[in-house]
Amino acid sequence: MPRARLVPGTAGSIAVHQVDDNTWEARGRYRTWDGRRTQIQRRAETEAQARRLATIAIRDVLKSGTGVDTTTATTVANLVDRFTERKRQDADTAQATIRSYDSVAGVITGPDGCGELTLLEATPGRIVKWLRATATTRGAGIAKTARSVLSGALDIAIEDGALNQNPMRMLPKMKRPRPVGAQAIPPDEVPALRTAIATNKLVAERDLTDLLLLLLATGLRVGEACALRWDDIDLDAGTLTVAATAARVPGEGMIRQDRPKTDQSRRTITLPADAVKLLADRVVLSDLVFPASHDKPRDPSLVNKQLRACRAALGYPELTTHAFRKTVATALDAAGLSARAIADYLGHARPSMTEDVYLRRKLDTSAAAAALQVAMQSGGKARDHAKSSDAEGATPA
Numbered sequence: 137m138p139r140a141r142l143v144p145g146t147a148g149s150i151a152v153h154q155v156d157d158n159t160w161e162a163r164g165r166y167r168t169w170d171g172r173r174t175q176i177q178r179r180a181e182t183e184a185q186a187r188r189l190a191t192i193a194i195r196d197v198l199k200s201g202t203g204v205d206t207t208t209a210t211t212v213a214n215l216v217d218r219f220t221e222r223k224r225q226d227a228d229t230a231q232a233t234i235r236s237y238d239s240v241a242g243v244i245t246g247p248d249g250c251g252e253l254t255l256l257e258a259t260p261g262r263i264v265k266w267l268r269a270t271a272t273t274r275g276a277g278i279a280k281t282a283r284s285v286l287s288g289a290l291d292i293a294i295e296d297g298a299l300n301q302n303p304m305r306m307l308p309k310m311k312r313p314r315p316v317g318a319q320a321i322p323p324d325e326v327p328a329l330r331t332a333i334a335t336n337k338l339v340a341e342r343d344l345t346d347l348l349l350l351l352l353a354t355g356l357r358v359g360e361a362c363a364l365r366w367d368d369i370d371l372d373a374g375t376l377t378v379a380a381t382a383a384r385v386p387g388e389g390m391i392r393q394d395r396p397k398t399d400q401s402r403r404t405i406t407l408p409a410d411a412v413k414l415l416a417d418r419v420v421l422s423d424l425v426f427p428a429s430h431d432k433p434r435d436p437s438l439v440n441k442q443l444r445a446c447r448a449a450l451g452y453p454e455l456t457t458h459a460f461r462k463t464v465a466t467a468l469d470a471a472g473l474s475a476r477a478i479a480d481y482l483g484h485a486r487p488s489m490t491e492d493v494y495l496r497r498k499l500d501t502s503a504a505a506a507a508l509q510v511a512m513q514s515g516g517k518a519r520d521h522a523k524s525s526d527a528e529g530a531t532p533a
Contacts, residue, residue: 142167147194152183161242162190166198176217179242189245193217206296212258213251215289216241223288230393231385240281243274250286255293260306267307283307320462321452323470323511326352329450330512338446346418347426347439351457353411353508355464355482357381358436358457360401363392364425374412374505377404378483382433390432392424401483406502408509464508471507478504 142148147166155161160183167173176197178189193213206215220241223229245251250258250266263286271279287304294302321329333339333348351361354376362382369376378401383393396402407415420427428434440457447455461482468478478484481504 142173144168144171145198147198150187150190150194152187154183155179159242160186162186164190164194166194168197174217174221177238177242177245178213179246181247185247189247193245206255206293206298208256208298209254210293210298211251212253212255212286212289213245213249215255215292216244216251216285218292219285219289230395230397231383231391235384235386236281237285240278240285243270243278244282244285248273255290255298258290258303260303263303264307319454319459320466321459323467326463326467326511327513329452332450336446336449338449342442342446343426344439344442344446346414347434348443348457348460349414350411351460352463353408353414353512354405355461357397357401357461357483358439359383360396360483362426362434362436362439365392365423366425367423369415369425371412371416374407374409375404376407376411378402382436384435384437390428390435392433396483398483398485400479400485403480403483405481406505408505408512410509410512467511468504468507471511473504473507480504 142165144167147164150162150164152160152162158181159179160181161177161179162183163175163177165173165175176190176193178186178193180186180189193211196211196214197217220234220237223234223237243249250263253262267279267283270282283304287302290299290302290304293299330349330352333345333352336345339345339348347361350356351358356376356378359381360378363380364376365380368379378396380392380394381396381401383391385391415425418425422431424431424433426434428438436457443455443457447453452459465478465482468481473481
């Protein structure tokens with residue numbers, strides 16, 4: 137029997153489920169006075185606390201009259217709910233970003249969050265104090281994402297006329313510690329690492345050999361590599377096109393998201409000769425170059441987990457897939473390529489997107505491929521080779 141349609145200004149029942157040993161999540165739907173239907177979620181350490189927080193949140197929204205009126209008495213949690221709902225409705229927001237925002241929204245609105253502060257109470261001093269405490273207890277990454285969510289939520293208060301300026305704009309920048317594992321491999325160690333990857337049994341047992349060697353040769357993001365299809369590769373021309381990334385969608389599992397990390401990530405690059413041979417020799421019965429079971433893309437998080445299980449055997453206990461990307465950037469810089477050429481090869485965003493997109497249509501990445509081929513074999517002594525390649529193979533803009 138279908139559920140009864142909610143009358144404007146009323147709420148449905150609240151469902152509570154256990155997320156992990158110390159976290160319960162309550163979800164409830166309600167309909168505002170203007171007819172909009174939406175959902176609210178709250179997390180707490182106990183089932184009763186989660187249910188109570190969700191009940192209070194829905195009550196506060198409905199008490200406002202239309203459900204969208206914002207005053208200085210509106211809570212931060214109310215605005216966070218509206219912000220995350222907007223992101224869910226935004227087709228341009230990646231699923232991974234939505235999951236990240238939803239998770240952090242649970243921290244903000246949870247028992248240790250700052251969600252119960254009203255707009256009048258949400259001063260820069262109180263918010264930065266909470267963010268610093270969150271960075272200490274939950275990590276700098278969570279605190280940084282929380283700052284983004286809070287900034288977007290408080291922008292809604294400005295739109296509604298409840299604030300004249302966003303207090304988040306007054307906060308000092310938060311520096312996120314660089315992970316130890318995200319350091320470039322020294323150029324003179326690259327050939328030995330390449331050999332270790334190619335011959336290591338633990339790596340082979342996890343079907344990581346070709347994937348890791350491609351990352352080391354090209355600096356692709358792991359999600360980009362996991363989403364590669366054979367249609368993206370032209371072995372005759374020796375090129376690879378990045379047109380998608382691997383993403384996990386609730387209820388669907390891993391998908392090939394036809395939208396890479398940024399607009400600048402969409403690119404076609406020239407491959408080093410060894411990478412062309414690696415791909416030409418790879419045999420898989422799938423449209424994907426690196427498929428998982430059921431012919432779906434591999435999970436980038438699982439790839440990093442598998443790498444953690446065998447990286448000590450490679451001689452690098454802190455190695456991550458992002459370290460390969462930094463290694464490629466370092467090799468190209470050591471070879472004398474310009475910052476523009478390196479950014480084009482790696483798909484980095486630039487200050488002027490218009491200029492980047494225009495130039496990218498004409499870019500020649502053959503010099504980058506030649507430099508990487510030398511770097512993989514000689515330990516990074518590729519500056520002279522790259523300069524000669526630039527001189528011989530330059531393509532007029």
